[in-house]
Amino acid sequence: MVDWVLVQRPDRVVDPGCGSGRFAAEVARRSPDLDIVAIDVDPLATLTARATLRTLRARRAVVMNADYTTMALRPIPGRTAFVGNPPYVRHHELPAEQKAWAKSAAARLSLSISGLAGLQVHFFLATLMHARRADVGCFITSAEWLDVRYGAVLRDALLNGMGAISLHLLDRGRFAFRDAMTTAVITCFEVGVPPTSLRLHHVRSASSLGSLTGGRRTRRARLADSQRWSPFFLPRGLSRAREGLVPLGEIARVSRGIATGANGFFVLTEDRASELRLADYVVPVLADASDVLTASGIVRRESVRRVLLAPPRDINLEAREHAALRAYLLAGKERGVAERYLCQQRTPWWYLAVKTPPVIATYMTRQGPAFALNPDQLAILNVLHGIFPRAPMNREQLAGLVYYLNTNRKAFMGAGRTYQGGLEKFEPREMEALLVPRPERLQLLGREHGVRPA
Numbered sequence: 001m002v003d004w005v006l007v008q009r010p011d012r013v014v015d016p017g018c019g020s021g022r023f024a025a026e027v028a029r030r031s032p033d034l035d036i037v038a039i040d041v042d043p044l045a046t047l048t049a050r051a052t053l054r055t056l057r058a059r060r061a062v063v064m065n066a067d068y069t070t071m072a073l074r075p076i077p078g079r080t081a082f083v084g085n086p087p088y089v090r091h092h093e094l095p096a097e098q099k100a101w102a103k104s105a106a107a108r109l110s111l112s113i114s115g116l117a118g119l120q121v122h123f124f125l126a127t128l129m130h131a132r133r134a135d136v137g138c139f140i141t142s143a144e145w146l147d148v149r150y151g152a153v154l155r156d157a158l159l160n161g162m163g164a165i166s167l168h169l170l171d172r173g174r175f176a177f178r179d180a181m182t183t184a185v186i187t188c189f190e191v192g193v194p195p196t197s198l199r200l201h202h203v204r205s206a207s208s209l210g211s212l213t214g215g216r217r218t219r220r221a222r223l224a225d226s227q228r229w230s231p232f233f234l235p236r237g238l239s240r241a242r243e244g245l246v247p248l249g250e251i252a253r254v255s256r257g258i259a260t261g262a263n264g265f266f267v268l269t270e271d272r273a274s275e276l277r278l279a280d281y282v283v284p285v286l287a288d289a290s291d292v293l294t295a296s297g298i299v300r301r302e303s304v305r306r307v308l309l310a311p312p313r314d315i316n317l318e319a320r321e322h323a324a325l326r327a328y329l330l331a332g333k334e335r336g337v338a339e340r341y342l343c344q345q346r347t348p349w350w351y352l353a354v355k356t357p358p359v360i361a362t363y364m365t366r367q368g369p370a371f372a373l374n375p376d377q378l379a380i381l382n383v384l385h386g387i388f389p390r391a392p393m394n395r396e397q398l399a400g401l402v403y404y405l406n407t408n409r410k411a412f413m414g415a416g417r418t419y420q421g422g423l424e425k426f427e428p429r430e431m432e433a434l435l436v437p438r439p440e441r442l443q444l445l446g447r448e449h450g451v452r453p454a
């Protein structure tokens with residue numbers, strides 16, 4: 001990163017969030033006569049950075065104890081290069097003033113920012129505020145912003161005034177920072193020069209980064225049209241192998257399982273439901289993602305021990321034969337269940353519109369989502385997604401779909417959004433974007449292989 005920055009012939013290098021001064025020190029070693037400004041809010045960090053730079057006899061280095069987002073950076077006539085490793089602080093750890101600053105900074109830059117953006121995104125905004133046209137920058141951050149909604153502000157900025165030049169994505173299986181457990185991307189940019197294309201570079205290890213000159217050109221328009229950038233980093237061979245496939249969403253709709261708003265009330269064991277004489281009002285339900293993981297590609301009624309309270313909406317609660325249900329609902333109401341947020345959104349508050357998907361899927365995963373057939377029409381809670389064919393699919397086609405999806409679990413990694421430690425989540429829309437064969441081909445697969453365990 002320092003090599004890349006120095007090749008841009010800056011007159012000054014700024015290291016925001018300098019910590020002990022690792023980047024600033026590397027610049028000083030290579031170009032001792034360059035102006036360096038290292039900044040950190042932490043006084044101990046600045047003390048250490050100052051000591052480091054002093055030992056290196058970096059005469060023109062200044063270390064500032066300041067908040068990079070709100071400080072004033074002295075303008076200079078020449079080019080400034082920003083380089084560093086902005087702090088990985090997630091939005092829920094940020095004080096309200098920090099979020100308010102980001103909102104007003106974004107507005108001044110004619111961008112709109114989500115309240116879910118973390119400090120790394122704020123550092124990019126701050127850089128855009130401090131920078132002048134033709135200034136350059138090179139930051140390493142977590143790669144989440146490539147795909148998630150809160151990253152939109154940064155994707156937008158990079159395609160416009162922040163002038164992205166190249167992005168270098170470290171293989172998701174490897175961690176650039178051993179103690180931070182996150183995915184990493186290096187972003188190189190030149191302010192005020194909106195790109196016509198960017199170089200996107202997928203590397204397997206830090207040693208293949210070189211001087212950040214690699215990568216495949218991708219047109220700006222393609223990125224501008226997309227909410228998720230990480231698929232653009234896939235090697236070409238993989239995209240070719242995908243020809244002839246269609247997005248799952250073309251043949252099926254993916255939706256979340258039921259959010260009851262009060263599982264303690266709505267979800268019971270079978271025994272408890274019998275004890276309370278509620279057996280006539282419940283349906284079997286899958287309440288745990290592991291039910292699918294251990295299902296060998298097909299979940300059956302016999303393995304389910306829990307049930308969901310699901311009486312019909314128009315049941316006459318006054319009728320004598322429904323006294324047990326009436327008593328249970330009343331007890332729930334007295335416990336305040338009816339006042340829960342989701343219950344308040346329903347009429348009546350206890351009515352759950354149960355849909356039973358023919359195929360179900362896990363969506364929080366380290367090894368790719370797992371899929372299973374659901375021939376016994378079990379209900380699912382929101383720990384699982386349901387897959388509903390848009391047009392009727394026969395048994396072989398459904399079996400073929402589950403076979404194909406489970407066979408390709410690993411290949412689907414990276415198509416969701418990756419959280420700390422490589423845990424990946426697939427929202428329904430992301431699952432609909434997975435590529436699958438068309439139903440005719442699925443039928444052949446189903447006939448040939450039957451179901452495949454996850």
Ligand SMILES: C[S@@+](CC[C@H](N)C(=O)[O-])C[C@H]1O[C@@H](n2cnc3c(N)ncnc32)[C@H](O)[C@@H]1O
Pocket residue numbers: 016017018019020021022023039040041042045066067068069084085086087088
């Ligand atoms: C990920 S560390 C990077 C340290 C250093 N660049 C390195 O690679 O070792 C981020 C640093 O940002 C600092 N920091 C956090 N919030 C800041 C802010 N608002 N302004 C300046 N520095 C900040 C932290 O104190 C921390 O030292």
